[in-house]
Structure formats: C-alpha cells, structure tokens
C-alpha cells in the first residue's frame with residue numbers, strides 16, 4: 001500500500017531530526033518505502049540510529065562523500081542487501097563557515113575546491129554508483145537553494161556550488177534518461193537546520209522570506225518532504241532535469 005510500496009531508497013544527509021533529508025525520509029516511509037540511511041562519522045551515528053529505528057530504516061553505515069572507500073562500502077552494502085535501488089536522496093553540502101559571511105571574492109582555493117567536492121561532485125559520483133543498481137529505472141533527488149540563481153547575502157561560494165549542482169541535474173538527466181532514471185532537485189526555502197546555522201545572518205534571511213514570499217511564511221521539512229515524495233514516486237514519472245521550488249513562492253518575487 002502507498003505510493004512508495006515496493007520501492008527501496010538510500011537517503012544521504014540525515015544529520016538529526018531537523019534535517020531536510022529526515023522530512024523526505026518520513027514522507028517516503030509513510031507511503032510504504034523501505035529506506036536506508038547513512039551518517040557522517042561516529043558523532044552523527046548516535047543521532048541517526050534512533051531516527052533509523054523510528055523509521056524502520058536500515059543503517060547503511062558511515063559515509064563521508066570525500067572518501068571513495070566509504071562510498072564503495074555503502075553501495076556494496078546496498079547491493080548485497082537489496083540487489084537493486086529505486087530511489088536516492090542527496091541532501092549534503094558543506095563549506096567553511098567563515099567563508100559563508102563577508103564577500104564571495106575572498107573565497108580561498110582550498111575552500112572552493114572542498115565546497116565543490118562535497119556539495120557538487122558527490123552527487124555525480126553517487127549518481128554513477130546508483131545507476132548500476134537502478135536496473136528497473138529510478139529517481140535521484142538533490143537539494144539546492146535560490147542562491148544558485150540570484151545573489152543571496154552570505155551564501156557566497158555555496159551559491160556558486162549550487163549553480164553547478166543544478167547544471168549537474170540537467171546533464172545527469174540526459175545521461176541517465178534512457179535507463180528511465182530521473183534526476184531532479186528541490187530548491188528549498190530557508191529552514192533552520194544544522195547546515196543553515198553556518199550561514200551568516202540566517203535569522204534575517206528567514207524573516208525576509210516571511211515578509212516577502214507569496215505565502216508569507218517559511219517552509220517546513222514536512223513540506224519539502226512531501227514534494228520530495230512526489231519527485232521520488234511514480235507521480236512524477238514524466239519529470240526529469242527539473243529544479244522544483246518549495247519556497248512559499250519566494251522565487252517569483254525575489
């Protein structure tokens with residue numbers, strides 16, 4: 001029963017119960033999906049373990065996307081446990097906090113490369129690994145932000161990375177389309193999560209959205225979760241290469 005009955009998915013990027021990936025995981029499980037979660041290192045294991053238990057999810061182990069061997073281990077594990085994969089969520093991004101403030105022009109080479117590696121290249125290499133397991137087609141989903149399209153205060157190098165991530169969605173959609181693997185992104189409005197706490201003046205950005213978005217409020221992880229459910233389920237079977245805004249409509253005025 002449910003929109004996701006019989007579907008198995010890997011969800012990367014649950015850090016805690018405020019994570020966008022957690023909202024997506026909950027929505028999928030409520031519709032009958034079987035899911036596996038990864039965590040980044042031991043410090044997140046103890047936060048993610050109870051969430052996995054609550055959701056009836058498998059723990060697919062430690063995953064640091066900059067470490068190929070940890071990716072190999074996660075995908076080998078999925079292959080031996082499930083043999084195939086129907087959907088995948090990539091909700092991962094990182095940049096040095098001290099460069100998510102001030103001017104973009106001051107970005108260092110090291111942080112530029114690290115930000116692009118964790119926030120952009122990881123989706124491409126994960127898509128390649130998922131392709132092998134998505135033998136009956138599938139759906140890949142990543143998370144982006146409006147700072148890819150317009151300059152947002154303090155978003156800096158992450159805005160440049162999200163622009164590259166959105167372009168990756170389009171190229172991957174073409175590469176994988178003939179195998180009926182769809183690739184889409186949700187451009188979420190600002191939500192107070194651990195990752196967001198690294199962005200300078202984030203409370204101001206939340207307030208700005210409340211005042212200016214057509215719906216006059218910010219969005220919740222449940223709302224992003226339900227949109228994720230649509231993009232991961234067969235309801236969106238005709239949709240690929242799309243960046244879908246779940247932002248109370250902010251992008252039409254911002």
Ligand code: 0WD
Pocket residue numbers: 013014015016018019020021040044063064065066090091092093094118143144145146187188189190191192193194195196
């Ligand atoms: O306002 C927001 N919160 C928005 C977030 C608006 C629009 C988009 N997004 C995006 C983020 O850029 C990210 O791509 O949504 C995605 C999920 O972010 P989130 O739910 O806001 O943040 P969080 O709950 O912190 O999860 C992101 C997690 C990391 O947490 P920390 O706080 O450690 O950065 O990504 C994971 C980590 O668990 N992560 C990694 N996972 C594997 N390998 C790595 C890595 N190297 N780096 C970060």
